[in-house]
Amino acid sequence: MIVVMQQDATEEQINAVVARLDKNGFQVHLSRGVERTIIGAIGDRTRLQDEFLEAMAGVEKVMPVLQPYKLASRAFHPEDSVVMVGDLAIGGEEIHILAGPCAVESREQLLETARLVKGAGATILRGGAFKPRTSPYSFQGLEEEGLKLLAEAREETGLKIVTEVMDVRTLPLVAEYADILQIGARNMQNFFLLREVARVDKPVLLKRGLSATIEEWLMAAEYIMSGGNQRVILCERGIRTFETYTRNTLDLAAVPVVKYFSHLPVIVDPSHAIGKWRFVPAMARAAVAAGADGLLVEVHPNPAEALCDGPQSLTPENFAAMMADLRQTAPVVGRRLAGVAAGA
Amino acid sequence: MIVVMQQDATEEQINAVVARLDKNGFQVHLSRGVERTIIGAIGDRTRLQDEFLEAMAGVEKVMPVLQPYKLASRAFHPEDSVVMVGDLAIGGEEIHILAGPCAVESREQLLETARLVKGAGATILRGGAFKPRTSPYSFQGLEEEGLKLLAEAREETGLKIVTEVMDVRTLPLVAEYADILQIGARNMQNFFLLREVARVDKPVLLKRGLSATIEEWLMAAEYIMSGGNQRVILCERGIRTFETYTRNTLDLAAVPVVKYFSHLPVIVDPSHAIGKWRFVPAMARAAVAAGADGLLVEVHPNPAEALCDGPQSLTPENFAAMMADLRQTAPVVGRRLAGVAAGA
Amino acid sequence: MIVVMQQDATEEQINAVVARLDKNGFQVHLSRGVERTIIGAIGDRTRLQDEFLEAMAGVEKVMPVLQPYKLASRAFHPEDSVVMVGDLAIGGEEIHILAGPCAVESREQLLETARLVKGAGATILRGGAFKPRTSPYSFQGLEEEGLKLLAEAREETGLKIVTEVMDVRTLPLVAEYADILQIGARNMQNFFLLREVARVDKPVLLKRGLSATIEEWLMAAEYIMSGGNQRVILCERGIRTFETYTRNTLDLAAVPVVKYFSHLPVIVDPSHAIGKWRFVPAMARAAVAAGADGLLVEVHPNPAEALCDGPQSLTPENFAAMMADLRQTAPVVGRRLAGVAAGA
Amino acid sequence: MIVVMQQDATEEQINAVVARLDKNGFQVHLSRGVERTIIGAIGDRTRLQDEFLEAMAGVEKVMPVLQPYKLASRAFHPEDSVVMVGDLAIGGEEIHILAGPCAVESREQLLETARLVKGAGATILRGGAFKPRTSPYSFQGLEEEGLKLLAEAREETGLKIVTEVMDVRTLPLVAEYADILQIGARNMQNFFLLREVARVDKPVLLKRGLSATIEEWLMAAEYIMSGGNQRVILCERGIRTFETYTRNTLDLAAVPVVKYFSHLPVIVDPSHAIGKWRFVPAMARAAVAAGADGLLVEVHPNPAEALCDGPQSLTPENFAAMMADLRQTAPVVGRRLAGVAAGA
Incomplete structure (x- = not known):
């Protein structure tokens, strides 16, 4: 998932998000742009819901990258089910x-x-x-x-x-x-x-x-x-x-x-x-x-x-x-x- | 309710609608315009749902005139409920x-x-x-x-x-x-x-x-x-x-x-x-x-x-x-x- | 069109609506139900827009019966246009x-x-x-x-x-x-x-x-x-x-x-x-x-x-x-x- | 912006996206997850519209991170305009x-x-x-x-x-x-x-x-x-x-x-x-x-x-x-x- 920080997010707030992702087993990557810091996180979304992050201080929004369903997805079961x-x-x-x-x-x-x-x-x-x-x-x-x-x-x-x-x-x-x-x-x-x-x-x-x-x-x-x-x-x-x-x-x-x-x-x-x-x-x-x-x-x-x-x-x-x-x-x-x- | 007949509705179809309304105790009024026949019906809507009429041959649409709720309405209970x-x-x-x-x-x-x-x-x-x-x-x-x-x-x-x-x-x-x-x-x-x-x-x-x-x-x-x-x-x-x-x-x-x-x-x-x-x-x-x-x-x-x-x-x-x-x-x-x- | 009067509409208000319809060449029919008076009007809708009536005192709503388009309608031109x-x-x-x-x-x-x-x-x-x-x-x-x-x-x-x-x-x-x-x-x-x-x-x-x-x-x-x-x-x-x-x-x-x-x-x-x-x-x-x-x-x-x-x-x-x-x-x-x- | 590649995207397709971002002055970061490769790109969005990328082979979707307006944004003009x-x-x-x-x-x-x-x-x-x-x-x-x-x-x-x-x-x-x-x-x-x-x-x-x-x-x-x-x-x-x-x-x-x-x-x-x-x-x-x-x-x-x-x-x-x-x-x-x- 992608966590977009607010423009005025502090170092402390960014670190808190990173720490939480880390604690939940996510692999984290930070991009510091001119306008925003963006945190990319790869891991098991069932371990940490988007809304936990979205409620943290300094977070602008959380953007899920993958579909939230698994068993119903083609990724899980590529052939048509009969x-x-x-x-x-x-x-x-x-x-x-x-x-x-x-x-x-x-x-x-x-x-x-x-x-x-x-x-x-x-x-x-x-x-x-x-x-x-x-x-x-x-x-x-x-x-x-x-x-x-x-x-x-x-x-x-x-x-x-x-x-x-x-x-x-x-x-x-x-x-x-x-x-x-x-x-x-x-x-x-x-x-x-x-x-x-x-x-x-x-x-x-x-x-x-x-x-x-x-x-x-x-x-x-x-x-x-x-x-x-x-x-x-x-x-x-x-x-x-x-x-x-x-x-x-x-x-x-x-x-x-x-x-x-x-x-x-x-x-x-x-x-x-x-x-x-x-x-x-x-x-x-x-x-x-x-x-x-x-x-x-x-x-x-x-x-x-x-x-x-x-x-x-x-x-x-x-x-x-x-x-x-x-x-x-x-x-x-x-x-x-x-x-x-x-x-x- | 108002029943709007199709432009090409036959006399027989109009009569069938009127008869059904009549049988269910509705007071009926027919307006024959140049383009359409319109049937106005006054009675107890709980006795004959709109969709019964809408499914009859020759009917274009049925337009309810009053709100379908009673107990919840101001008409039934004019003062605010506490x-x-x-x-x-x-x-x-x-x-x-x-x-x-x-x-x-x-x-x-x-x-x-x-x-x-x-x-x-x-x-x-x-x-x-x-x-x-x-x-x-x-x-x-x-x-x-x-x-x-x-x-x-x-x-x-x-x-x-x-x-x-x-x-x-x-x-x-x-x-x-x-x-x-x-x-x-x-x-x-x-x-x-x-x-x-x-x-x-x-x-x-x-x-x-x-x-x-x-x-x-x-x-x-x-x-x-x-x-x-x-x-x-x-x-x-x-x-x-x-x-x-x-x-x-x-x-x-x-x-x-x-x-x-x-x-x-x-x-x-x-x-x-x-x-x-x-x-x-x-x-x-x-x-x-x-x-x-x-x-x-x-x-x-x-x-x-x-x-x-x-x-x-x-x-x-x-x-x-x-x-x-x-x-x-x-x-x-x-x-x-x-x-x-x-x-x- | 159908004009539904408010439950507490006065005789005077009903008459005013009827008079206006009449003046614009509409044929009018009054239905006095237990709960509401309903006025059916047949005539040329281009002569009197619904909203004129809807803005009159005592009017609950105005319900058009026919489609407002003419030249584009099947009624006007029954065959497919090529x-x-x-x-x-x-x-x-x-x-x-x-x-x-x-x-x-x-x-x-x-x-x-x-x-x-x-x-x-x-x-x-x-x-x-x-x-x-x-x-x-x-x-x-x-x-x-x-x-x-x-x-x-x-x-x-x-x-x-x-x-x-x-x-x-x-x-x-x-x-x-x-x-x-x-x-x-x-x-x-x-x-x-x-x-x-x-x-x-x-x-x-x-x-x-x-x-x-x-x-x-x-x-x-x-x-x-x-x-x-x-x-x-x-x-x-x-x-x-x-x-x-x-x-x-x-x-x-x-x-x-x-x-x-x-x-x-x-x-x-x-x-x-x-x-x-x-x-x-x-x-x-x-x-x-x-x-x-x-x-x-x-x-x-x-x-x-x-x-x-x-x-x-x-x-x-x-x-x-x-x-x-x-x-x-x-x-x-x-x-x-x-x-x-x-x-x- | 974030580019999410399809699950079966090839190395060649990923490289083509990266090359295009690069050519347009974006700073690029690749995250290779188990299920997907995700490309983060920081740069001037007015230089490369999302849809250029979305139309490339192997791209699942493109997710903009920032709002597309600038002059109208608080980031550009923090105080209320009068x-x-x-x-x-x-x-x-x-x-x-x-x-x-x-x-x-x-x-x-x-x-x-x-x-x-x-x-x-x-x-x-x-x-x-x-x-x-x-x-x-x-x-x-x-x-x-x-x-x-x-x-x-x-x-x-x-x-x-x-x-x-x-x-x-x-x-x-x-x-x-x-x-x-x-x-x-x-x-x-x-x-x-x-x-x-x-x-x-x-x-x-x-x-x-x-x-x-x-x-x-x-x-x-x-x-x-x-x-x-x-x-x-x-x-x-x-x-x-x-x-x-x-x-x-x-x-x-x-x-x-x-x-x-x-x-x-x-x-x-x-x-x-x-x-x-x-x-x-x-x-x-x-x-x-x-x-x-x-x-x-x-x-x-x-x-x-x-x-x-x-x-x-x-x-x-x-x-x-x-x-x-x-x-x-x-x-x-x-x-x-x-x-x-x-x-x-």
Whole structure:
């Protein structure tokens, strides 16, 4: 790391910083410029946090040189990681589509959707069982009953299941049913929850927080990995900006950027990012072209009756059309869509 | 609410929207302009969410007319709410200073800080016992031991105690010790946690999320209030923007804006917002001038040795100077600082 | 528009708003709810700005129902507009690549780049002649000499030329040379400049401002169109957000969104948005997949010697590879790349 | 500056960077860590821009160590600068209030406002003569006639005049009338305009751009100063964020931060930042408490008839009340309001 001293830093202050670095095993180099003294330090950043130095007298700022994550970095693991979900490989040659309703609402709704998305080529079924939402006056989910319906849908269709875990107390229950544990955007830095999913032997789908930088997102992955669970799948789902024509701003550049710094697979959720079904297929196509390893898409047999996220849900027809489209797009990046469309 | 139909919406689509509004008890008015049909609807928004309508065929957009919160609104409770913390009144004539270290680190550190901030006029002691942080490699808090030290500091100084609760599982434990339960910025929309603190008979300090709008923040308060706990104190602590010279951007306008729309007390945390102790006193003064009911400020006997947030912590000397300053500022807004400075 | 009155608005205040709307030819409808009176008004928004009403006593807020742009809207012009640049059609079936250096630096640099990008299939050459930059200590452009070199490159290669106009005083000069006048992101709301380019008989490439909403961007286009120049090409180039791993955040969703609300062609500049050449090809591919009508890309024969934007410039080899890639991507959206690669 | 090499950078690439730094007169120091080689370079940053290095093969990133501005920095000029506007000292002990309408609309409106704000203690009259606005369908200003009315108001009241210059062509005209040349937020990086005002012997009020970082803002000041005009007054006027309850987000922390890094005076425009008159007085008070050297405030004799910015304009009564308030606030920061209130 680089420690920039204030212009009027005293010899004593400079020496105190050097001594502290030294004590913590850092190799130190001093550059005395006309305007500032700059201290370069090479060592193990986990032994001395930047903020210890930044709080010392005479220090102007501390600039980290390397990324703060390790296990999640390419430096640690140069090859792409492939996360297995049963026999499905996420991050390999095949692109997976995770599709389904925002919330599990009923047996009919879920099974119908499951058959439809399976028929169009999806390999994983999404659906929320716990849905505490922004308004305390909205539908809050079917809870365990929802999980059972997901399992029934898996039984019938062979689709794997991804569902969100929001509460450490229900984690054991969710883990019993789910093939992939989803950590929602609002929980990306819920470190208690991250710690617990780190101890479960299931892949984790880690959504990027609405205002999380790529670095913080990778640090959240690091949290899970350092806790013992290496099977992390990242999911870009839009960040909060000033633009209001879309719900959030889908940061597609995060896909190649994350893939440069990290070996983890990255999927994209265009539905939440955009918030309007009309624009979802174009962004799904763009995500595949940008290099995404999969897509998380909301589909509902009747969006106008959906208890959650209707405006961003595709109808079965629109979903099928989008899938046909993506099947053509994948070869552009040297890949193919997993799953087989019925009648294809 | 207002439903704007697409330019090419059919009669049938318009009728379907009207029928749905009608069925849910809304009073409907149709305006057929040259370019668009617009449907005005008056009724109970909790009976029909905007998104149900937005997902209907032919609908361009749905525009809510009223704020979505009720219990938190001035319409529901026109007078300022005063939240009692024992015998301290937050939101009344007196401005309260909540001060202390980021994390409880040791008995010495905490007791020394408690005496110092008490001596300078603070009325409430802050200190984190559970500190899971961005990096898994950082100090994670003293946990229950930290809570006991806080209680000891209360015993000795008479200061009330505010500490963060981050996990539903430790809520009973934290509630046993704390006088105010703090919900951190990252948990502002952790609805499971909000539900649980709603059932505890303790005041809740609700920090604004890094990327939360004022409306979402008030909806989070509504969540707690609708669950049975009316004693919510709001805390502005900076939002995430593109600016990098400060840690976050302190949105001081949120103080008068929240006070216009809501009756709840609002305090300000300049330490986390700015991230650099040097600028904290100026922003503390500005917060009081903007109408804040209190301040949450980080103080550490030796910031360079702080295990957390050293760069933004005031030394005891700087804190005392700031308090003297604020004591002069409060009368500008017709108020006075609670607490008595030693020797004053 | 919808005027929401304050809860305690008086009869007199309501009547005053109604009278004002009435006087300006609006058709008015009053809805008296339990909590609020809401006034719906249908009429010509150009006759009475929202802010006149918002400033009236008793008014809580004014909510516009329709988009404020007309000429730029699909309502006004339902079919896609095709902007002709000589014999090149922007917004038609063919996707055009506008490529070249950030700045014109020398005869050799420009001609070499022109030949290279032409050889790889670009149809339009980009290059800045006036380059006043963030730092007063940086290279500021070759000015008229640069324009002459661009013309020479056009002469030799047959490529059209796009170059930025930044100053009303040099507009006549730039217009003499350029085939497309570029308005940079920082000038998107330089209304004096917009007025002047509106009077020139040349297509205008209008870049989105760093912090401009899609609506403001379309209003800037409206400014040019209402001034008499209908040949506007929009260019998404990234918006400013909190993310720091990329220079800006490329808002690719803006492509389908703009195409839904407007008939104007939209191209994408991945180079400026991302700021690092390494990620440009992936985002170029994604932009085409999202439906862009073209791309603006920085290419330099030797990026490390570039006087401007070297880090985001592609080498000729990388550019050629990207072009081959895009040639395969275009058919996915039912289009083809304009231009012919040498030897293809 | 610090050059961080990629993990797999070759000896040759490292040597090339060192050679280039060397050639440009930098003193170089190499740190070879386990993971990376880091090159520290001390020298004149104006001789070699960061981006030259960043574009070199094997370079991961370039980190500037010092601020890029010089003339605007405290390092160059440690004491506070006081900018004289005639006999008024901006940045001294007295806080100045610059007040008036958004736009000059008529003789009556302007003179009435001038008398009113003078009577309440303002020392400088604001008013726009050129008002090209977001919508081409809005009022565009009285132009030269407006400037003449401003001069007449100065004549009558003795107030100095600040008015915006938006176009290099009208600069000579505006400079003939104005006491302070205002550069609007949208023109903060209009470098042609900055260059021209740098050559005029008048103080410049430089508003911060909506999406400008503090560093870019100071670089814009540097542009003017390096061009020969040292009399720059900075004006914070809100930045664009995701929050929608206010027009922009007033970044009050920018006041102490700028004052730490720069010697230039800083004033605050709460009217544009907030966009609603109701919240202006609280934020004006907060700005003074934060250390602002002055305020720019919109006042209109009849906001509901204002041709521009009515919703954020104070009535004369509200303005007078705010001034009384500020007169009490100034001593809190050891200052006093310039100007004398009539009857005081």
